[in-house]
Amino acid sequence: MKDALYGGINAAVLTALKEDLSPDLDRMAEHANWLLANGCNGLGVLGTTGEANSFSGSERKAIVEGLIQRSIPAAKMMPGTGVSSITETVELTQHARAQGCRGVLLLPPFYYKNPSDDGLFAHFDEVAKRVGGGIALYLYHFPQQSAVPLSLNLLGKLLDAHPGVFKGVKDSSGDYANMKAMIDAFAPRGFEVYSGSDEYVQRILAEGGAGCITAASNANCHWGGIVYAKRTGPEADKAQAMLTATRKAATAAPLIPNLREVIARSRNDDAWRRIRPPHLPLDKAAADKAWEAWVATGAIPLPGLSGASRAAAE
Template sequence: MARFEGVYVAIVTPFTKDFEVDYKRLHELAEWLISQGVHGLVPAGSLGEYASLTAEERAKVVETVIKAAAGKVPVAVGSGAPSTQQAVGWVRHAKEAGAVGVMALPPINYKPLEHEIIAHYEALASVGLPIIVYNNPHDYKTDLTPDLLAKLAKIDNVVAVKEFSGDVRRMHEILEKTDLEVMVGVDNLAVEGPLVGVTGWIAGVPNALPKEGVELFNLARAGKVAEAMALYRRMLPLYRYDASPQLVQAIKYMLELAGFPVGPTRPPRLPLPQADYAAIREAFQAAAGGR
């Protein structure tokens, strides 16, 4: 049985109008997502704006989500940081706070050599929490290829990969070459992934439309292709925003449209042009229209 199975929402971090972290709203959002049927939560990822948080804020965000989850669903914590030492510190904090695992980027400040990548993950693994390796070659300089993942899979506690390359062929190859659990990393492969054997999805847009995300993933895993595709085609215009650099602004606006406002993004992320919001609103109304 997969350790990280089903739909894990990469939860956003709510802010007040003055850009302070709104921990009360974060707790409410986590509870609401759980009530809507999501299988797990991932705080302090890119969608959670981890890079804009102070160390104190980040720790409290993680602790707030774990407290809100209250053991009802597992929490896997983002560990991205500029140095291996800092990342190890966030893995330790996640373990102490009660997380079941971490979602771990490779070194992020420059293009590392293979032995540096391996050493980085060995250091993270030494803490003793299960690790979801996070491959995001679009936003970072490293591409964790299937062959490199096969080497990382030999490290104790490296058990899964969030695959964000956007190439469904990668999923096939990872499943062939490793024993890692594969998790869809980008929303617009949410059907293709489970159809090829993926067991999890670290999701963005399901912050705002969680029931639809869970239903879609379950339909695809069950092989109910016609039903899945009918829902997927409705959701795809929204899901494509998850692959955009402006995904945080877009998804926070979707939450507002869903009746669950979570405040602004923290600079340097600024509001989008009005034409973008109009396009998101149109796509959201079409996606949510089948409720």
């Protein structure tokens, strides 16, 4: 897809934490800079992997502002701003717009289960009207986590009601047939479809999707960048095989603590293991197993790390 605002490889960025579990913006910015220098085109901050729903609205605003203050380009960030409250969703979205972000990612209102398409339309329609334009709205289809799927019918109604406002979707369902159906139905209208699963990056790009927004990009972005740049051929195929292998390694243990463990060991920095409850760090046996799974892929040491970090990883 041409001219996608976040076209390419986007990491669902981990949120670094201090000892008191407050956001560690210096560490997070350092990681974000590494991601942008090593294959990422953009940064999905405060999504599932970034533990967005473990942070207050004021903390979420401070994270976005703090990254920008530390020279992370606002235009590269797609903050997650969707919560169950219309009022707070609008507030967070308008805040992202004021900081210079080009788009935001909206979860559906996830507390009340089995809402109708009409109910979901009313929610997103009200959000769009109150936000007032000036920022692209991306929808987050992750029914395994939110328990609120987003149907093709709903997407079509939103695009008809708000042309150019609902700009795309992140599909983390793992169901490629659903991603392809979204591409076929809406990509001709400029709607950007992003895979939340690394194993589909090469395929979705070939079939009209915009790229990916994935958790494993925190560690495998080097190979994602090759797939996005090359698309086809032996080098792209080899890089896609690495994306698929590292995705399997990332999901072999609970995803967020798994990735924190990989980054902690790769950077020789124990602080990356800090995580907000109810999530917990991996115990030693699980951590060793997770690390061994990543090592077995050939991805470790991670390309682009400093000499000290490389030495620690080895």
